[in-house]
Amino acid sequence: MFQIFNTLTRKKEVFEPLDPSQVRMYACGLTVYDYGHIGNFRTFVAVDILRRYLRHRGYRLTHVMNITDVDDKTIEKSQQASVPLKDFTHKYIQAFLEDMRALNIETPERIPLATDHIPDMVELIRRLEQRGLTYRGNGSIYFQIKEFPSYGKLSNTDLSGMKAGARVDADNYEKLDVRDFVLWKSPKEGEPFWETAVGPGRPGWHIECSAMSMKYLGKSFDLHCGGVDLIFPHHENEIAQSEAATGKPFVKYWFHCEHLIVEGEKMSKSKGNFYTIRDLLDRGYHPLVLRYLLASAHYRKPLNFTFDGLHQADVSLERLCDFRLRLERHLPPGRSEGLQELIRASRAKFEAAMDDDLNTSGALGALFEWVREMNTVLDQGKLREDDRREALIFLDCVNAILGVFPFEAPSPDREVEILIREREDARKSREFARADQIRTELEQRGILLEDTPEGTRWKRRL
RNA sequence: GGCGCCGUAGCCAAGCGGUAAGGCGGAGGUCUGCAAAACCUCUAUUCCUCGGUUCGAAUCCGGGCGGCGCCUCCA
Known part of the structure; x- marks a missing residue:
């Protein structure tokens, strides 16, 4: 019986997928403005072990991991590099996939890019607008938290104390309430934007995960994964906009990986x-x-x-x-x-x-x-x-x-075999100096020898 | 200020009310031409601290102390 800790209930729960024949999971992937760091990969490895274990437990599984290829950071860095956004993010997407392979992380069934799903996000925003849960300001569209009473249930945050009505002008976008978050950002000078049914602009960060997860996994699915830092506000906002749009529970189990720190300090x-x-x-x-x-x-x-x-x-x-x-x-x-x-x-x-x-x-x-x-x-x-x-x-x-063993049998190496045989002969004739010299030589090349009753065995240093 | 995580041997790390897993390192030994690998023995009467609950606490509760994180972009 597989038990998993659910951030939503803050308890370990017996894992029972909504559809017994198929587990549907979503994981927040990387924002591709740089190479992923070991902290990012701690989470990706944890999610990978989760998916591998679910499969071991006999579940079929659809795992979707997004890649954020448009946001403030990607835009800023691509501009600094004077490279078009698409080309800039392409480089880091490729690097990310390489790093995943290096760490033996299984490729999720789907890896959607945010920029390939603008219409899906627009569609979701329109639905929220139709339901009267949003407002506009300077061409941007905001989600109105006061319309979603259960806001804060994931992060156990009570935001009612925060001043409502205070005009906050963070990031040059206008919000009626500090707690509200942006769904759609109006275009700024020199930034990429899309012409859409909700006007020109680009998506806010949170909307992509709701749009893409529900597109591929349905309105309700089993698992949503990420690092603990995403609990608030990202996942909280995802719940708000998704459940407000569909009227259905968004995710059954929330899985969050703790942080990695380096030498006792936050990595930076x-x-x-x-x-x-x-x-x-x-x-x-x-x-x-x-x-x-x-x-x-x-x-x-x-x-x-x-x-x-x-x-x-x-x-x-x-x-x-x-x-x-x-x-x-x-x-x-x-x-x-x-x-x-x-x-x-x-x-x-x-x-x-x-x-x-x-x-x-x-x-x-x-x-x-x-x-x-x-x-x-x-x-x-x-x-x-x-x-x-x-x-x-x-x-x-x-x-x-x-997935931790580098178990491929050492590829045969003719030269190494010959040296080992030479050393065997030397040992038989008790020329130990010569034998040790060969051993040292091989060691310097990363080849380690072990003499056993069945003969000499060798391996490559990890 | 609000929310949360953590504090177990020199180091890493399980433990989830019944008397301290495991790994690394160290000491000694077996094996070996010497090594390596492997095995054996030893390496925390005690789990940050002080109280409480209990027949019994590393484990539950309360107060300290210390570290880390989130509350703005963050895996």
């Missing part, structure tokens, strides 16, 4: 603690080491990113990979007493942890415990072919959920 460019995926790759880290680190803490707890932590993740992941590597061997047929039981029990522990609101730390604990027991069995030479196959199935299952 000015502090110099701002890292993209590319930064870490440039420093020589395997992307899945980052994924492992992100997966090793529970998604609802703040994660303090440090390079020491990244190193610990590296070593831990390597332990799992080494175990997997030990399983690549020929074994006598049959099975050993009790091993099937051990595997089944460990698998049950792993799943119980994941069932409990994706407790990845607990799940990894179960996995490591099992690995130690299996290593002992291997040391004792008690593992047999059927056990080995079962163990590999379990590991594949773990990997289908966590």
Whole structure:
């Protein structure tokens, strides 16, 4: 029984999709004015593990993730770069997709762009206008919060104390009430705009997620995901405009990932603690080491990113990979007493942890415990072919959920094989200096050797 | 000021009322030509702090202290 924490109710709830045969989930993606940073990817990895686990649980799933390719920031940065908005965002969309691949994040079924859905947003705004929930000012259109009494239910915010009627002139747009938010922004000099049925302009930020999620998933759907910073006002506003337009509950479960901080502080460019995926790759880290680190803490707890932590993740992941590597061997047929039981029990522990609101730390604990027991069995030479196959199935299952193992078998390398054979010969004739020299040479090339009773094994450093 | 998250060994991190998982690091040992990997033993009488509830609290309640976040764009 899979339980998930729902921000809306502030409780863990048994997950039951609206349509038992199909889970429909939406996740807020990236605003593409720059490369995504490791904090962004913490959320995307958490959402990825969620979707993988739902599939493991047997659900078919439609997962939509938007990309915001028009907003204040994208416009500002593209103008600074003197590049047309579309070309500017294209570059970062491509980079984002590359980073997703590097982190082994599964591609959502749909990745809609805001600029491809202007008509859908306009349609939604018109519906809100027809219902008398909006007003205009200087060509912009605002959502009137006082028309939506349950406003604040997601973020547990009581906005009634804020001064209504105060004229706020933030960002040169006119609101009647500070709590109101903009649905449609009138065109400004030199900015991109669209000619539409609600007039010329461009969409406010919140409307795109409502329009695109409902277009692809229906008026009510199961899961809406994002970082905690989106709870207010973004998701609150989405609820208001969506439910006000349809009269139906918008989302059943709200899933929010806590923030990642760096060395105890909020990541920011000015502090110099701002890292993209590319930064870490440039420093020589395997992307899945980052994924492992992100997966090793529970998604609802703040994660303090440090390079020491990244190193610990590296070593831990390597332990799992080494175990997997030990399983690549020929074994006598049959099975050993009790091993099937051990595997089944460990698998049950792993799943119980994941069932409990994706407790990845607990799940990894179960996995490591099992690995130690299996290593002992291997040391004792008690593992047999059927056990080995079962163990590999379990590991594949773990990997289908966590997606952290860089398990591709090392691609054969003729040159390496020759050097290893040369070293074998040297060792046989007890020329250890020569043997060690070859080992050092290979190590400098990132090839690590291990001598086992069955011969020398090698692997690439992560 | 309002709302929220967090504080468990040197570090990371589970734990959700029944007597401290797991990983990294460290010490010692087994194995090895030496390594590596692996395994074994040890490494928190105690969970920021002070009170309370309870037969029993890291876990529940209240007061402190400390860190982080949101309330404006933010995953």
